[in-house]
Amino acid sequence: MSADVKHAQKDVSQNRQKEMIAKHFTRLSKARENGEKVGYTFVPGNLTELLGVFDILPVYPEINALQSAMRQKSAGYIREAERLGHNEDVCTYVKCDIGMMTQGNIGPTGEKLPPPDLLLLSYTGCFTFMKWFELLRQEYGCEIAMLHVPYVPGQMPTSEMRQYVKGQLKDEVIPKMEKVSGKKFDPDALLARLKLSARAENDLVWVLESAKKRPSPIDAYFGSVYYVGPIFTGFRGTEDAVSYYKELRAEVEDRMSRGEGPVTPDGTLAKEKYRLVVEGPPNWTNFRDFWRIFYDEGAVFVASTYTKVGGLYDTGFRHDQEKDPLLALADYCIGCYTNLSLPQRVDLLEKYVREYEADGVVFNSIKSCNSFSAGQLVMLRELEKRTGIPGAFIESDLVDPRYYSQANIKNRIESYLQMLSARKAGGHVAQPASLKLPVVAGGH
């Protein structure tokens, strides 16, 4: 069935978050006439609460890119960027954004996005972010604030890392925000926002962990990209986000009480046959077709790493844990998923496999994203070794349709699920935690 033939079914929360985001884009489109300042920034390591304290409206170029892809506009934008000399080898988020900018900077809702007053470069977990904003700086010539977030090569961030990030926030990022906004920094206002963040985070974690139930009431990958939308973007630290996640939790509780599975574009999943964990972002150009490959077979994603790129809350972090709000932001930035070492990422995947009682693991390797993809084959083998569960490895791209092949992915996933089915019939399960191989040493 083609994605265009039948209108996708959505749960209430999906429509609510769509409304929230649409409202935000409308506000952005009127920012200039309303005298509001605009900051472009990235999802991983975003400082939304801090921007909020200065009344700077956030724009997330990678969200614009994925929205463009879902609306089938990314191919044209990428072509335009390549025509301008951007290489076919590099990140398609970047090229999609550059292409969108050169063709009028029309945002996902069809409204024109304002140019930035500030480029807030949160250099967290992705080298390309730095190059991306260096390119945008050429175009906009506005203030740029760089926040270098150290990578975590060992098991825990060091106090020097935390102080380094805090120091940059205090001495460089905040003064830039003060300059752009004309407002003085108010730490109490930041603390108040962080408390609101934590309330929303509590409910988000509850929702994500609801997938431990059988059947899972949510799809923790395709469905959850909608769930994390508000908290990954401009709404963290707002009453809007708190009420959204409260409603979302009630919606999922309701579904759980009825023993229902997740809502897919073709309706509620009738029977959960496979529980899967997934590593890597989804493809956005063929999002619904990609999802259908799985739900047609009764496969549900019960945990994903992609939904942790904007914050890793299910391992305990909350924005209100630290008395010092700048240290809280530092901890948040340092702890985002792609800022973790590969052994830590394998540890997390292993934990998901065990705690969510997964039958299998799928790696969606993204051509555009070295931060995620480089090393995934080694991660997969390590995970297979530790859990005894075979993994599937597929390749696609974020927003470039040239690198998405429905037939190839469908063939591979169907074969994989057949293999899992045979294993389940044979009584294979993940090895218990006691048989876990020792965590590798190294790093700090």
Next chain:
Amino acid sequence: MMTAEEIVAHCERLYADTALGTVHDWKSRHPGRPAFGHLPVYAPREVVHAAGGLPVALAGAGEHVDIVKGDACFQSYICHIPRSTVELGLTGDLDVLDGMLFPSTCDVIRNLSGIWQLLFPKKPVRFIDLPQNFAKRLGGDFYQHDLKELIDLVVANGGKQPTDEDLARSIRLYNDNRNAISALYDLRTEQPQLVASDECFLVVKAGAVLDVAEHTQLVHDFIAQAKTRKKKKEDRIRVVMIGAFCEQPPIGLLRSLDRSGCYVVDDDLNLGMRWLEKDVEPGKNPLEAFADAYLTQSTWASTKYEADDLRAPKLLALVKRRKADGVVFAAPSFCDPALLDQPVLQKILSVSGVPHIAFKYAENTGQFQGIREQAGTFSDSIKLWGAA
């Protein structure tokens, strides 16, 4: 003294020796002392040296090794250097190294540090998070702490706790080394017919595995011998080659450029060995001075955040200083730092009337005909019409 040709042949043998025989020799001469490998682009070699270690600059396996195991670790759209590095690791060629250092070059090199942790859990691995903040009390303090931890790692693996005098001595030895390399590059600018592209590359590359003082002497010897050559300047264009700062091109590619009518008068090959643009004055606190030098004296590079965005003006200044006719962008396939920078640099060159061409390579590229034709056409067009 060896002739220039003999020195180059010696350097080529070192370059081709992926089993690191020179490092084995060094370790047998210095029992118990550690050798630490590091990936491109820049690593603080002085600190490893001061702590009694041998820093070994790895840059893949070039064209010398068939990749079998390494390809199984990476998707087709990842550059070549991590494949060959893993191949060398899995086949035992890197066993002589007591640890591995991975500087914050890009996401691939960063993740390679994690791959190393997973594949070689018994080998010490350290990620060198070079600061992208260049304020002394922020990036400087952070980097100094990183350097101290690096010293601890070397000490824990057979090195010794360096005194300030040790650090100052190592800093000065590396100052000498960079000055020698700089003299070689200056000779090439002044009399490019005396130093072929591959020769310059190989002579500098030898420093990847040699003790620093030995390498400095080798560079001086080569310069002295090259100056005795009786070669006439040919009718070639002068080009600056950039983009090859991490995965190094095959020697054949450099030779092809020369044969296509180009004198390469500057490049960013082996960039890590020329990273600091001025001498470091050790002063009373050598570690602090060394960390400060990174903040204030680093060369411009695609891997480094440029707060003031001086890359394009610096490239133009280099073109002018080297009296270059054009720029060759030679980047490894899938190299994000080089390829993401290219459009900006190309734009400014076009605006400034500096001709340029671009091509991609992999360290094991075997066919150069296309590149030779492209560079030959570029050369002809400049010679005939003064612009490409």
